[in-house]
Amino acid sequence: MSLFDKYAPLQSRVDMMMKIGKDALGVQFDDILSATKGRVGNREILLAGTNNYLGLTFDEDCMAAAKDAVTRHGTGTTGSRVANGSYHEHIDLENALAEHLGMPSCVVFTTGYQTNLAAIAGLAGDKDIIFMDADAHACIIDGTRLTGASTIRFRHNSPEDLDKRLRRQGEIEGGNALVVIEGMYSMFGDIAPVDEFVDVTHRHGGYLYIDEAHSYGVFGPTGCGIAEEQGVLDKIDFISGTFSKSLASVGGFCASKHPEFEITRKVMRPYMFTASATPSNICAARAAVEKVKTGAHLRQNLKDRAAQLHAGLAAMDYDLCAEPSPVIAVRRPNEAVAAMEWNALIESGVYVNLAVPPGTPQSSSLLRISLSAAHTEEDINQIIKAFGDLKTNQASMMQSMMTKMQAAE
Structure with a gap:
């Protein structure tokens, strides 16, 4: 028996995808031309699946900040902040994010994934209970697995179900309840009723942790996210986010209204035992924070x-x-149809995400589009036309797919 035999069902799915067309989960772009345009071979592609929500990856100030950081500090930190120390830019970014969010404590991490991995594992102990939204992102799920805490899932975006489960649990002897939700969910793009979750969580004496990875920069008068949009930012116990969406970089952060959060730097393993974010990533994100604060026009577009x-x-x-x-x-009937249509879209010059189980809620097969403030009305019309062509050509595409799959057998 091979070590890889357990992946045989997955390999079959990949083989099916390759019979239909390109590897939708491993696209190679030969060039990135702008926040909304890329190149595959000799063809220009409209990017509609990059999470570049504010379009800042080509912002002149963000690029200049990254270039200057490389000139001054080199390309990498070569170690963790615990072992090698912090650059003053790490501290400056933490202070800027804390000030923006109105919170006394903020810790910056090397990736957004590591942020939730570290913070959740650092906060929840053996006697605590984590109450987690059923559609929580993989990094939240993995963060709970690093803890000794019990985990209870509640129905997606349902404060009523959370209330029922907290009430049923009752007082937690020697521990606390940590409720974990997201602001905007990454697969469906649906919004959490954060204000209601605040009420339920605090009424039961729990702590509310919200991941605003896909909503920081996008929502709220100053771009702080869904909590700010719904007027409850000052009531959130912990808020996490990423640099790889609106902040046009790589990294993540967790901020808290509790000053005691600082002590977790000494216990968060994904913070302590990994190299800190590079100077260029930190400085690009720092410049982007200023763009977020003054980016009402970007959010409106x-x-x-x-x-x-x-x-x-x-x-x-x-x-x-x-x-x-x-x-x-866009929900599709099954994985094969979604893969076929994904190929048709990229052939028409539009790149979106193919999202399939197990990484999707309700085992859905999706064509997932993420928009940018850099997109124009003409860009959106191009996407609409491409989806219109899918409807028009569906019968011929189905026949072509069946022919390709039979020929590959």
Whole structure:
């Protein structure tokens, strides 16, 4: 028996995808031309699946900050902040994020994934109980696995179900309840009723942890996320986010209204035992924070483009998973159809994400679109036309798919 035999079912799915067309989960871009344009071979592709929500990856100030950081400090830190110390830019970024969010404590991490891995594992102990939304991201799930805490899932976006489970649990002897939700969920683009979760959590004496990875920079008067949008930012116990979406870099952060959060730097293993973020990543994110704070015009264009696309797809009777947001997920009948249509879209010059189980809620097969403030009305019209062509050519595409799969057997 081979070490890899357990992956045989997965290999079969990959083989099926390759019979249909390209590897949708391993696309190689030969060049990235702008926040919304890339190149595959000799063809220009409209990027509609990059999570570049504010379009800042090509912002002149962000690029200049990254270049200057490399000139001054080199390309890497070569170790963790515990072992090699912090650059003053690490501290400056933490202070800037803490000030923006109105919280006394903020810790910066090397990736967004490590942020939730570290913070959740650092906060929850053996006697605590984590109450987690059923659609929580993989990094939240993995963070809970690093703890000795019990985990209870509640129905997605349901404060009522959380209330029932907290009430049923009652007082936690020697421990606390840590409730973990997201602001905007990454697959469907649906929004959490954070204000209601605040009420339920605190009424039961728990702590509320919200991951705003896909909503920081995008929502709220100053871009702090869904909690700010719903007027409860000052009531959130812990808020995490990533640099790889609106902040146009790589890294993550967790901020808290509790000054005692600082002590967790001494216990968070993904913080203590990994190399710290590079100077260029930190400085690009620092410049992007200023863009977020003054980016009301970016958020408005993003909102307008999301409404335009959502309306266009709804008019063609596509099954959309949520109300308009920067993430618009189109539900498809099955994985094979989704893969076929993904190939057709990229052939028409539009790149979106193919999202399939187990990484999707409700075992859905999705064509997932993430929009950018850098997208124009013309860009959205191009996406709408590409999806319109899918409807028109569906019968011929199905026949072509069947022919390809039979020829490959």
